[in-house]
Amino acid sequence: MKDFIFEKCLLRNVRQITPKMNKGKKDIFVKNYERGLYADHGIDFVPTEEYRITEDQLIFRGIHLQYHKPQKKIISVIAGEAYITVVNLDKKSSQLGQYETFLLKGQDPKLIYVPEWFGVATISLKNNTTISVVSDGLYYEKYSGGIRYDDTTLKIRWPVQDFCISEKDKKLISFEEYMCL
Numbered sequence: 001m002k003d004f005i006f007e008k009c010l011l012r013n014v015r016q017i018t019p020k021m022n023k024g025k026k027d028i029f030v031k032n033y034e035r036g037l038y039a040d041h042g043i044d045f046v047p048t049e050e051y052r053i054t055e056d057q058l059i060f061r062g063i064h065l066q067y068h069k070p071q072k073k074i075i076s077v078i079a080g081e082a083y084i085t086v087v088n089l090d091k092k093s094s095q096l097g098q099y100e101t102f103l104l105k106g107q108d109p110k111l112i113y114v115p116e117w118f119g120v121a122t123i124s125l126k127n128n129t130t131i132s133v134v135s136d137g138l139y140y141e142k143y144s145g146g147i148r149y150d151d152t153t154l155k156i157r158w159p160v161q162d163f164c165i166s167e168k169d170k171k172l173i174s175f176e177e178y179m180c181l
Contacts, residue, residue, distance in 0.1 A: 002018075002020065002021050002022070003020055004017060004018065004019060004020050004034070004037055005017065005018040006041040006043075009086075009100055010098070010100045011086060011088050011095055011098060011099075011100050011118070012093070012095060013042075013115040014086055014100065014112070014113060014114060014115065014118065015041070015043065015112070015113040016102060016110055016111070016112055016113075017032075017074075017110065017111040017112070017113060018109075018110055018111075019031055019032045019033075019109055019110075019111060020034070021109065030109050032074070032076065032109075032111055032134075033045075033047065033074065033134070038113075043113055045072055045074065045113070045136045046136050047074075047134050047135070047136060048135055048136055048137055048138055049134075049135050049138060049139065050132065050133065050134045050135070051132075051133055052078065052130055052131065052132050052133075053122075053130070053131045053133075054079075054128060054129065054130045054131075055124045055128075055129055055131075056124065056127050056128070056129075057124055057125060057126055057127045057129070058123065058124065058125070058160065058162060058163040058164055059123070059124045059163065059164050060121065060122070060123050060149060060158075060163040060164060060165050060166075060169065061121065061122045061123075061166070061169065062085065062119065062120055062121025062122055062146060062149070062169070063085070063087050063089075063119035063120065063121045063146045063147040063148075063149065063151075063154075063156075063172070064119060064120055064121070064144065064145070064146040065089055065117070065118065065119040065120070065145070065146055066137075066139070066140060066143040066144055066145070067143050067144075067145055067178075067181055068140070068143040069137060069138070069140055069143055070116035070117050070137070071116060071135040071136060071137040071138075071139070072113070072114065072115055072116050072135070072136040072137065073113075073114040073120065073133055073134065073135050073136070074111050074112070074113055074114070074133075074134045075104075075111065075112045075114060075120065075122075075131065075132070075133050075134075076104065076109060076110070076111045076112070076131070076132045077104035077105060077106050077129065077130065077131055077132075078106050078130040078131070078132050079106040079128060079129060079130040080105075080106055080124060080125065080126040080127070080128055080129025080130060081103065081104065081105045081106070081124070081125040081126050081129060082103075082104055082122050082123060082124045082125055082129050082131055083101055083102070083103055083104075083122065083123045083125065083158075083159045083160070084101070084102045084103075084104055084112055084120065084121075084122055084131075085099055085100070085101045085102075085120070085121040085122075085123075085156065085158070086099060086100050086101075086102070086112065086114050086118050086119070086120055087099040087118060087119040087120075087121070087147070087154065087156070088117075088118055089117055089118060089119045089147070089178065090115075090116075090117035090118070091117075091179065093117075097153065097154055097175065099154065099156055101159055103159075106129075106130070116137070119146055119147055121149065121156075123158065123159070123160055123163050125160070145172060145173065146169070146172045146173075147172055147173065147174065147175050147178055148169075148170075148172045148173065148174055149165060149169060149172075151174050151175045152174075153174070153175040153176060154175050
């Protein structure tokens with residue numbers, strides 16, 4: 001059985017995690033979370049809720065976060081493929097506004113640990129892509145928001161261009177407006 005691997009990323013406190021895995025002849029056992037082991041790697045995370053999103057190819061979601069009571073998240077792709085973009089929106093951080101993109105595939109289970117005050121965007125690359133999000137902290141719709149995908153300050157270079165954007169995401173605020181909250 002392969003043990004967990006915790007990889008540091010360009011953004012401080014973000015981690016790419018290879019879960020504990022055992023591939024048998026007819027099955028695969030995957031263990032995504034073990035509280036003590038995460039704590040040993042500097043990740044204080046207690047799951048509070050989980051949700052899954054299944055979407056068609058080239059659906060864009062994000063850059064989402066909660067403006068108050070921010071959540072920590074563990075994100076994985078269960079089926080299909082998706083780009084996950086993590087944006088540092090911590091106003092106290094020297095890396096404010098910096099981002100990092102990850103390619104996650106259902107057949108190659110990896111996890112992304114996203115600390116609080118980081119925004120997350122996803123772009124599905126295949127039909128029926130299923131993304132799992134486990135949160136430390138509850139979701140509050142009244143605090144939910146995010147930054148526009150085409151923000152001129154962040155200048156994020158998305159790995160694909162022809163994605164579909166929801167009406168909700170088109171109405172998100174600019175980075176400049178976020179800084180005034």
